[in-house]
Amino acid sequence: MTAQHADASFGGATRYILDEELAQIVNISMALEMPLLLKGEPGTGKTMLAHAIAESLNMPLIVLNVKSSMKLVEGLYQYDTLTRLNDSRFGDSQRNVSDIEEYIKMGKIGQAFAADKRTVLLIDEIDKADTDFQDDMLDVLDQMEFDIIEVDKTVSARHRPVIIITSNAKKDLSDPFLGRCNFHHIAFPDPKMMRKIIGVHFPSIHDELAENAIAAFYRMRDLEAVEKRPATRELINWIRALDADPDFKPKRLTKGDLPFLGVLFKKSGDYERASTFVNRRKIF
């Protein structure tokens, strides 16, 4: 797995706009075979990045969605004891009860390790889990192998997967864990970048609509004291809504007339705040 392969460098994908800095970081992490830890506001495309890498490098993507009660073993493999117990008591299955391996199922990390080709492994929202989860993961990431205790077998990665880890900073990650990752914080895209992102999602969109909508979107994002600020996802949906409305004229946006605010603001308090703000602007 030499990553200096000219064809193995990452440069963006069809539905993903990549800034150069991030592309460099991804490529360096891949070359150093280190996991890349991504932090950033919701809607900055942390998860999308893994999808984009998988698409552009033509690798299968394996996603491990971390849950708060998850133990690392669940990500590695599962020993289905209940089925085995059931089989041993009622004996109505094809499986050989004395062969424990028949009851071992690979988890997502296990699948990535056992895959025939290099994969992209996305460990999504790692901060949801306990610190134990991270601590246990250290060794696995370091050695790129883990043991299945029940059958005393070691699974080692046939190809080191490209590991992307995302975190929403619900909990701090432990220092030793951070030490094994490269780190990047994705800032919220600026309007120029946003225009490109919109262009990728709506290739045939009218310039006037896109620009006015983006300008209005950033104005609304600056609104003080909003619980959940609209992110890229909301903007895309909003533009889709505006585009679908046959009566809508993009000029109205510059005059402060913003329809479908509910697409941008999803909490009722935020919605009220936003609509009073908009109405006030309309009067003056």
Added chain:
Amino acid sequence: MFLAFFYKLKEVGVPVSPTAFLTLHRALANHLIATLDEFYTASRSILVKSERYFDLFDQVFAYHFQGIELPDVEGLEIDEMARAMLEQWLTDPKVMADALGIDEKQLNRMTPEELIAYFKERLKEQDGRHDGGNKWIGTGGTSPVGHSGYHPGGMRVGGVSRNKSAVKVAMDRRYKDYSLSGPLTQAMVGEALKRLRNMVPAGPKDQLNIDESIYRTMKNAGEIEIAFDRRMKDRLKVILAIDNGGWSMEPYVTVVQTLFDYARAQFKEVRTFFFHNTIYNTLWKDSARYRQPVTMTELVGMDPETRFIVVGDASMAPYELMSRDGSIYVQDRSGKPSIECLRMLAHTFPHNAWLNPASAIMWNYTRTINMIRQIYPMFELSIDGLEKAVQHLMAA
């Protein structure tokens, strides 16, 4: 290679590890880094593990590779002070002139630039860098931060200027907002508050405990017995008491608003109450402090496990806190000094903390802050302070 850069990072407080430094060298040895731009992104992603240090990193990088000077802390503070003085001068020239002991007319003739230079000169003359104890800052024993809308004489040097920055760095410094000293954003408040959780089992037993089931089944010699657990729930109750009155809190309103908005989204049970300057017999459920009072007796009856968090600058005239009829509102006549109420609340809710939006270095110069600090552990309303407060609230 780049040893000096590495040690400079360490020196300014970016937690960098030798292992990461070696990784950076591995990248260099493998010819992954060809230009300075690439070195910038690579070294940042390898060495720095939190966006909070991105800003510091940027500064050190600019210093090391482009010879841009690191802003020295002392100069920065003098800048801020001088700016605050200029603002004060603009609003009330006479007080300023008196404070400096100079003729008002003489100051009037100066341009703003000259004024700033003059203020800086005066500031440098002081032995101590910048404290409220300097004679012309006019602490004079009463609160410098003013109270209840009339206290024009007080100089609000600390409160106003700390949130602003006069640093001019040649580099862009995009990550300033994420650095430890940057302004609090909602995401950051969230990050700190999220640690304030207390998971306890609650509700019906509806979660299968596989390990326990297997164990019991084995004990039963193979007769399947299934064990259930209650699921874990966050049962932490939080009371947030916010000082939302008077202009002494004005500069912090947005910060507090952020905190308040966040708290609402975060906890199952959070009650927010309001007060002005200090707590007498009542807290208020409505922010206008008019319609929905909550009396001390009601508060005392609440769950003592509740985390009690006060947000306020704790700055007021001492009599408001100590005197029996200290309240600035006529209808508040409980006959007890406010400090007694504060003590009682602290006693009712042993897990308590006071978040003060004023900068910690200024606390010593306000008498009421010191008095309240003896009752409530006080923390700065910054990311660091919030984290410490949460740690304190979760301890035992």
